[in-house]
Amino acid sequence: MKYSIKNLNKNIRPRERLKKYGASYLCDDELLAIILRTGSKEYNAKELASVIINNINGINNLSNTTLKELSSIKGIGEVKAITLLAALELGKRCLKKDISKIKIDNNLIVYDLFKYDFVNCYQEKFIALFLDNKCNLITYEVIFIGTISNSSVHPREIFKLAFKNSASQIIIVHNHPSGDSNPSNADINVTDKLYEIGKLMSIPIIDHIIIGYNNFYSFYEKRKIEIYE
Numbered sequence: 001m002k003y004s005i006k007n008l009n010k011n012i013r014p015r016e017r018l019k020k021y022g023a024s025y026l027c028d029d030e031l032l033a034i035i036l037r038t039g040s041k042e043y044n045a046k047e048l049a050s051v052i053i054n055n056i057n058g059i060n061n062l063s064n065t066t067l068k069e070l071s072s073i074k075g076i077g078e079v080k081a082i083t084l085l086a087a088l089e090l091g092k093r094c095l096k097k098d099i100s101k102i103k104i105d106n107n108l109i110v111y112d113l114f115k116y117d118f119v120n121c122y123q124e125k126f127i128a129l130f131l132d133n134k135c136n137l138i139t140y141e142v143i144f145i146g147t148i149s150n151s152s153v154h155p156r157e158i159f160k161l162a163f164k165n166s167a168s169q170i171i172i173v174h175n176h177p178s179g180d181s182n183p184s185n186a187d188i189n190v191t192d193k194l195y196e197i198g199k200l201m202s203i204p205i206i207d208h209i210i211i212g213y214n215n216f217y218s219f220y221e222k223r224k225i226e227i228y229e
Helices: 014-021 028-036 045-055 059-064 067-071 077-095 107-118 155-164 185-201
Strands: 125-131 137-145 169-175 205-211 216-218
Touching: 014 028, 028 045, 028 077, 045 059, 059 077, 067 077, 107 125, 107 169, 107 205, 107 216, 125 155, 137 155, 155 169, 155 185, 169 185, 185 205
Parallel strands: 169 205
Antiparallel strands: 125 137, 125 169, 205 216
């Protein structure tokens, strides 16, 4: 016999437990059940949440699951899949810091600022950060999305934005969807080109940070870039 969540004792219903104990007290399947709201013909919401977690081999893989993959799980469908992905994106944005208050004086700050942007991102995304002379972040811009090469990265776009925002220095950031943050030959060539142009324009490229899966590579830290006056 199939039971809905309404048929369960109030003490073990996810919503009741959240009200009584707080969200941090709940298990993964309980939190997921609350977002799902309803179950399917075969499962109540909590059981369906467990089905999802089993299908993706753990809740940590939810952020790397596509709409198509989620929709294909029996009992989910497109509407529930969209709801889950929207909840994930909202969570990522809540974790994002207010850039108006950020002073970037080490590469870990950059990593913490952007690591969630690249979750579930299957293409390389190239971002330029524009800083003032005290390393305060003025703004940042996505320059392009796609495979990095000398032909795809246009220095004029980066330095045009730098002048527009009265930037004194630039940090560039991009991701490796493979999860390996070590630079490719193309990454090195692009960095060298931008570094030299930065010298000529008197707006130095002070770092290039590549973000992988739970790791990052800093050209400055590895002494591939030197800070110059």
